[in-house]
Amino acid sequence: MTEARQLRVHDSAALVNDGREPWREVVTNDQDRTRLSEWFRPDIAATLALFYLSTAGNEVRRMLRRSLTAGRRRAGRERFARIEDRRWISDLSWSYQLLRGVEKAKTNLRGHDLPPLHWNGAVLMKDPFDLAIYQMLMQELRPRTVIEIGAYQGGTAVWFADLMELLKIDGHVYSFDINTEQITARHPGVTFGQADSNDPSSFDESLLRGLPHPWLVIEDAHVNIRAVLGHFDRYLMAGDYLAVEDTFAPAYYIPFRKFAVAASDRYRVDTRFTDLFGYNICWNHNGYLKKIENQE
Numbered sequence: 001m002t003e004a005r006q007l008r009v010h011d012s013a014a015l016v017n018d019g020r021e022p023w024r025e026v027v028t029n030d031q032d033r034t035r036l037s038e039w040f041r042p043d044i045a046a047t048l049a050l051f052y053l054s055t056a057g058n059e060v061r062r063m064l065r066r067s068l069t070a071g072r073r074r075a076g077r078e079r080f081a082r083i084e085d086r087r088w089i090s091d092l093s094w095s096y097q098l099l100r101g102v103e104k105a106k107t108n109l110r111g112h113d114l115p116p117l118h119w120n121g122a123v124l125m126k127d128p129f130d131l132a133i134y135q136m137l138m139q140e141l142r143p144r145t146v147i148e149i150g151a152y153q154g155g156t157a158v159w160f161a162d163l164m165e166l167l168k169i170d171g172h173v174y175s176f177d178i179n180t181e182q183i184t185a186r187h188p189g190v191t192f193g194q195a196d197s198n199d200p201s202s203f204d205e206s207l208l209r210g211l212p213h214p215w216l217v218i219e220d221a222h223v224n225i226r227a228v229l230g231h232f233d234r235y236l237m238a239g240d241y242l243a244v245e246d247t248f249a250p251a252y253y254i255p256f257r258k259f260a261v262a263a264s265d266r267y268r269v270d271t272r273f274t275d276l277f278g279y280n281i282c283w284n285h286n287g288y289l290k291k292i293e294n295q296e
């Protein structure tokens, strides 16, 4: 067996054995979990159908392609779109290999102190698309405050703080987690704190009220999503951004969308970020919201 072949066998064995997602161990009450049947993805089914029907001739192919893309083009004209006009669909060509490859790069600690993707000694739990999107967002927004909900080891919080230094942004990062013992990263521009998404009032109100705007708030704990977003909505002001992570997954998209629809007079999806690489080519489908109006 050649060396390359041995490597492939080793990798796929690790992939199968290491479905572990360490942060989930502390999730105690995820009120937003949903039924497996809701994992059905119409875009994947449509792509497979298109592939299957490709033998049926050019006319059928053209017709199907038109019907799949028409809604996206209509929705894509304005930069700031209403959530109701956005579809939960992506131009990303999903595959098991892509999904597991990225998740493995983010989370696979097997046999290493760090997974392959890390920043300055701590896990950087981000897919490549959103990493690129966030740094564009940071350049444009120049937030005075970044609030991360779900710190894990703190690698992403430190990445944001380093980015702020590089961009000469006068700001600070606050990163919260229910389990602060797992945080290994340190940075003078980051304050780590304990909070529990199941009790949104545990995000210190007196602290939040005093933080300078504009804000970038990132929901990445995936717990009690709708209530947490509703809680932060009380403190967010027009011009601030709310990023909700991993909304390619229905369990996270459903509560996110419920919040966004209920608050659609105050928020718009920023398609410059969601569609930077193509319609929702990122992990955070429709997940970059700009607040356009303060709450009455």
Ligand SMILES: C[S@@+](CC[C@H](N)C(=O)[O-])C[C@H]1O[C@@H](n2cnc3c(N)ncnc32)[C@H](O)[C@@H]1O
Residues within 6 Å of the ligand: 023, 024, 026, 027, 028, 123, 124, 125, 126, 148, 149, 150, 151, 152, 153, 154, 155, 156, 157, 176, 177, 178, 179, 195, 196, 197, 198, 220, 221, 222, 223
């Ligand atoms: C996906 S990880 C966060 C990754 C991190 N943002 C990064 O980019 O590296 C999710 C985090 O949410 C935290 N978490 C789980 N349940 C929580 C809760 N009820 N309240 C606050 N944080 C929670 C976990 O401890 C875990 O560190």
